[in-house]
Amino acid sequence: MAEAPLAVKIAGVVAALAAGTTAGVLAERRFVRRKLTADPWLRDRLGSLRGERVLVESSDGTELHVEVDTPPGFDPTRHPTVVFSHGYTLNHDTWHFQREAMRPFTRLVFWDQRAHGRSKRGPAGSHTIDQLGHDLHRVISDVVPEGPVMLVGHSMGGMTVMSLAAHYPELIRQRVVGVALLGTSAAGIMDVPLGLPAPLARAANRLTPVVAPQLVARGPLIEATRERASDLSKVIMHRYSFGSSVPVEVAEFTFDMINATPVEVVGEFLPTFQTHDKIQALESLEGIEVLVMVGTADLMTPPQHSYEIVKRVAHAELVLLPETGHMLMVERPDDVNRELLALFRRAERSVDPVRGGKRAAEPRSAGVEPEDPEQPDA
Numbered sequence: 001m002a003e004a005p006l007a008v009k010i011a012g013v014v015a016a017l018a019a020g021t022t023a024g025v026l027a028e029r030r031f032v033r034r035k036l037t038a039d040p041w042l043r044d045r046l047g048s049l050r051g052e053r054v055l056v057e058s059s060d061g062t063e064l065h066v067e068v069d070t071p072p073g074f075d076p077t078r079h080p081t082v083v084f085s086h087g088y089t090l091n092h093d094t095w096h097f098q099r100e101a102m103r104p105f106t107r108l109v110f111w112d113q114r115a116h117g118r119s120k121r122g123p124a125g126s127h128t129i130d131q132l133g134h135d136l137h138r139v140i141s142d143v144v145p146e147g148p149v150m151l152v153g154h155s156m157g158g159m160t161v162m163s164l165a166a167h168y169p170e171l172i173r174q175r176v177v178g179v180a181l182l183g184t185s186a187a188g189i190m191d192v193p194l195g196l197p198a199p200l201a202r203a204a205n206r207l208t209p210v211v212a213p214q215l216v217a218r219g220p221l222i223e224a225t226r227e228r229a230s231d232l233s234k235v236i237m238h239r240y241s242f243g244s245s246v247p248v249e250v251a252e253f254t255f256d257m258i259n260a261t262p263v264e265v266v267g268e269f270l271p272t273f274q275t276h277d278k279i280q281a282l283e284s285l286e287g288i289e290v291l292v293m294v295g296t297a298d299l300m301t302p303p304q305h306s307y308e309i310v311k312r313v314a315h316a317e318l319v320l321l322p323e324t325g326h327m328l329m330v331e332r333p334d335d336v337n338r339e340l341l342a343l344f345r346r347a348e349r350s351v352d353p354v355r356g357g358k359r360a361a362e363p364r365s366a367g368v369e370p371e372d373p374e375q376p377d378a
Contacts, residue, residue, distance in 0.1 A: 042249035047093035049100060051110070056142045058114065058135045060126055065118035066143055067092065069099065069108040076147030080177050080347050081107040082340075083144065085136060087155030087183075088269060089261040091117030093253075094154065097333030098340060106344065111139050113160065115265040127268040129276050132156070133163025137171065148351045150178035150344060154329060155301060156269075158184025159276055166281035178289040178347030180340055183298055183326050185305035186312070187277040195239070195299040233259075243297025243325035250330050282312045289350065290316035291343045293336065295324030317343075 051069040058064055082102065086094045092110035102108055112119040113132055122131075140149060153161035158181040165172050185192075234255055241254055290313050294306040303320060310318045319339055321332050329336050 042247055042253075046096055046249060046253040049093075049096060049103075051108070054143055056111070056139050058122075058131075058138050060123060060131070062114050062122035062126065062135070063120040064111055064114065064135060064139060065092075066109060066111040066139055068143060069103045069110075071104055071106065074107050076107070076144075078348075078351060079106040080148040080150040080344065080351060081109060081144045082150045082152060082344065083109040083111075083136070083140060085111070085132075085151070085153040085157030085160045086113060086116070087157050089116070089258045089266060090155075091257055091260070093117075094257060094327075094329060095152075096253075096330070098152075098329060098337055101333075101337040102341065102344070105341070107144075109139065109143055111136075113157070115268070116261060121265065124268075127265070128272040129156070129159045129163050129278070130167070130272075132160040133165075133167050136160050136164045137168050140171070147175070148177045148347070149175050150180070150347045151176060152180040152182070152340065153184060154182040155184050155326065158182060159186075159278065162186060162278035162281045165284040166278055169281075169284040172284045172288070176288055177350045178291075178343050179285055180291040180293065180343055181306075181309060182293045182336070183295065183301045183306075183328055184309075185276070185301045186279050186282060186309050188305070188308075189273050189276055189301070192300065192302060192305075240299050241325055241327040242331050243295050244323045244331065246331055254327055254330060279308075279312060282309060285313050285316070287315075289343060289346045291319065291339060292316050293319040293321065293328065293339060295321045295326065295328045295331070297323055298326045298328070300326040 049069075051067040054066040054068060056064040056066050084092065084095045084098070086092055091112050095110055099108060099110065114120065114122040114135055115127060151161045151164070153159070161179060161181065162184075234251075237255055237258060238251060242251070292306045292309050292313075294301065294303050296303060306318060306320075310316045319335075321328055321335055324332050324335075
């Protein structure tokens with residue numbers, strides 16, 4: 001789901017007013033400031049990684065921005081290519097720490113989902129989870145036309161992966177050797193209480209059909225208020241992004257990505273979350289190495305949604321990150337990197353080195369840690 005979309009901000013304002021108006025907001029602001037730490041070294045580092053740029057045209061003509069990192073000596077028949085799909089109101093830079101950790105080991109593909117980052121917006125009516133699945137298929141077809149693939153998706157990006165599985169199950173069966181679903185949901189995302197009392201949560205969810213068209217129609221006017229409401233917005237975005245102390249640079253990096261997403265785009269995507277249901281698509285993940293990871297303090301896609309995924313993918317590995325919010329990739333990068341590298345190593349074992357595709361998965365004993373990935377031969 002969203003990283004503090006405007007509808008959530010509105011719900012947050014309503015909750016703050018109901019709880020005690022200005023006094024409550026000021027207290028929360030002071031709390032957030034105490035939770036932020038400083039790490040100046042991060043300032044110039046975050047979002048600075050770049051790779052080979054590729055422009056992919058989706059099925060409806062929308063131009064998608066893709067970047068590819070390929071290490072020396074990469075062999076697509078031995079090493080899976082890892083394709084990352086980011087969340088709502090973010091862009092591919094959200095994977096900065098994972099890109100930094102994994103780029104020495106294998107080919108990595110990052111893309112901005114339509115209307116996000118450097119990708120084009122796309123025509124009206126195209127901002128749906130189903131279309132994102134078609135977009136991902138086109139990215140894979142154009143950029144990774146052969147060889148095994150590992151898919152990583154966060155939040156809406158996880159839904160994109162499920163949409164790919166729903167529309168292209170044959171691709172999943174033939175080429176996908178690993179899937180990581182981080183802080184995401186297969187269905188029922190609009191029932192999430194967002195950390196609000198039940199009556200307020202129900203009211204906020206009922207407002208979505210009203211709020212979405214207003215965001216689209218009044219986008220420029222609302223954009224003009226973003227600067228004036230920045231303090232309050234940051235308090236609310238911090239609450240819905242993180243579950244613990246983070247460097248101020250990480251918080252600002254996250255806020256900047258969210259604020260770079262036009263309000264109209266926020267509104268255009270909201271309706272698709274109401275109808276999102278990819279429960280049946282999870283069947284396509286049978287026999288694939290699957291990692292499901294979520295923060296215990298995630299208010300946007302609470303752990304219960306990850307439990308539901310794991311119930312339907314019996315062999316999936318569930319990892320809970322304590323005191324971690326929705327933006328687990330930047331809040332707990334070391335933990336996320338460790339789990340993704342371990343998944344990569346397991347997925348790599350299932351690659352058929354002769355055909356460059358999948359082979360039958362080998363049984364794995366619970367609790368046995370896989371070896372660290374090896375760098376491709378030079």
